[in-house]
Amino acid sequence: MDLHAYCEQIARQAKEASRLLAKAPGSARNRWLQRAVDELQKRKEAIFSANAADLERAGQFGLTPAQIDRLRLTPSRFDGILEGLGQVMALPDPVGQVIEGSLRPNGLEIRKVRVPLGVLLFIYESRPNVTADAAALAIKSGNAILLRGGKEAAASNQAIVEALQAALLQAGLPEGALQLVSTPDRAAVGELLKLNQYIDLVIPRGGESLIRAVAEQATMPVLKHYLGNCHVYVDRAADLDLALKILLNAKCQRPGVCNAAESLLVHADLAEAFLRKAEGPLREHGVELRGCPRTCREIAWAKPATDADFAAEFLDLILSVKVVDDLDEAIAHINRYGSGHTDAIVTTDLTAARRFCAEVDSAAVLVNASTRFHDGFEFGLGAEIGISTDKFHARGPCGLLELTTYKYVVYGDGQIRT
């Protein structure tokens, strides 16, 4: 079969499965999650063998040590997969939820009911645990999913998906609901992105270039998780100890993730005091500073920042630093250079806090808390498939609700319009 025919076939099967899945009761979807845990446990040895085979081949793909680490399935990561499935099972069923409703004067009963989107295409890299996470969120929310993992994880993903598919049959759900795009041909993604008659949403998870390429080619909506160029702004009215504690956590606790801080803004009135206070601890944490001229005057070892530094998502122990004259400049800087992901203000001034939250145009704005809290679990929303930096459909953490749409269901007894 040629590539186009293969892609069309799996996408059509997914669409057909999505119709059955949408009418399957929540109990069947939860039964699948339970059986998936059982099947994964039963096949644990085979899954680890498959992962070992992937790791052996990793050299061929020129993976970095960090990528090889992400590819490796450890016993604790395997337990994490099972735990994740259990957590998704425990979440409330979004399908069929009545979002709102009314009884119209003419007697029509109107309900706005939450329903699955249909078919998701999930494109991701390396980490095999993501395969199970994404499948769990998709099926729990009543969606079929096509999984396109990286070639470097092909054997691991195959072994995991076989377990998840065996569980589908046991739960009485259609096998087409969960399919691995198994051709090694790189052109498969391009073919799938044309099939908007079958695929309702694409979710690319990976580097910026992957996301841009998908967004350009896709004929269906894309849920994007772009850059996280997150800011900590230390306001004139900040408590400096609290500001330092938040900055160090936001920058250093896990520098490689999207909600880590990449840029520090400091109000001019306390720039000298704060930068002097912060430079030692930042240096101890191994943070490289790239500062504006005023910053470089305070901290001798800071390098001069370029415009590109202020726009960068370093994902590393690098921090851009700028001294600003007032709150207006801080907000304008964030709205210009930021990525609309997560930004925090440290202040005791309520007016400044309120203005910052109202005027910074980002998915999450925080007052006196680390940017690292922008996360579905931390916000109490349950597991997430990504953090949207778009404003359309979903913004911020994307969990079960964000994988649904709604329909209007109207009951009457012969109403006509006059």
Add this chain to the structure above:
Amino acid sequence: MDLHAYCEQIARQAKEASRLLAKAPGSARNRWLQRAVDELQKRKEAIFSANAADLERAGQFGLTPAQIDRLRLTPSRFDGILEGLGQVMALPDPVGQVIEGSLRPNGLEIRKVRVPLGVLLFIYESRPNVTADAAALAIKSGNAILLRGGKEAAASNQAIVEALQAALLQAGLPEGALQLVSTPDRAAVGELLKLNQYIDLVIPRGGESLIRAVAEQATMPVLKHYLGNCHVYVDRAADLDLALKILLNAKCQRPGVCNAAESLLVHADLAEAFLRKAEGPLREHGVELRGCPRTCREIAWAKPATDADFAAEFLDLILSVKVVDDLDEAIAHINRYGSGHTDAIVTTDLTAARRFCAEVDSAAVLVNASTRFHDGFEFGLGAEIGISTDKFHARGPCGLLELTTYKYVVYGDGQIRT
């Protein structure tokens, strides 16, 4: 100034204005609506003169009589504009609404707050009253709007927008919040569709080809109002009088609109009885029938339907008709040929009603009511800018809420992640 520079300038001005608009209180946005009514009334004569000039030139553009009719501003249509502005003013302010919120175990206070999308680009044809409607919904929901009307309505739109802009100044709102894309150059739309750094959403309103062209070129999300190929399915358990009343209303009350029925499905068990009953009234209403072979056996004057007829949005007194063997076939037919807009079942059988509503994958599904009710006003949602046939972001009537997004606002007192 060249076209690119012009488009970039108005889009940037709109973005800047949107920042001011987003922080303006609801009272200022409502004051604008009030002043807009005053200004339109004050300039009524000039607006009618402009419209007369457009009508005089209409011949040059080769407009059909129906298009000329839509272009014509009558006293009652003018009053309709003012009434529409008043209705939007009376709607609750969506901006700042707390959608949900929680207090986390670590003391973080989390709120999900409704905020404007930013800048809208609205592309539409002919009818000058739509100019004021769209502006009212955009500004009330805190969004700046770029209006791209048809060249045939250039003078009318200019006169109306001048009145609306004068009202902006009086309400203390930025003039850039509401701009007419005034160049006659057709390439302007293409330029604007590239500017996703300024424009957050495009809403094309017009024929299918316009919408497809916009969707293909746009680099930002598009809110689409595609075809309305709406079905009425007369189930085995239907009351035939009620079914006929609903069919005639859905097909004939206003055949040129998107929620008019285009296709009739009849259960085989009562096909003979229902088609015999319906053929006289349909003929009296001047409806042309295009039927499946079984339909043509019952109704001598029905023409044979092609596959294209079953997929068509006629927007005219034409109805495709198919006899189906059961509910499954009806649902499968609608999901295959329908446009996901509006579909109705006529039945007294609760199981059939529930299955139809659950399994027909459309924005609105109705039981024992005319498809014509799928409308923001009829659903009690207030004025609408269109009816989305997409599943992403918004589905069905798009009013004020659908022109917003949300952000997470988090207050803490020094929380860090461990």
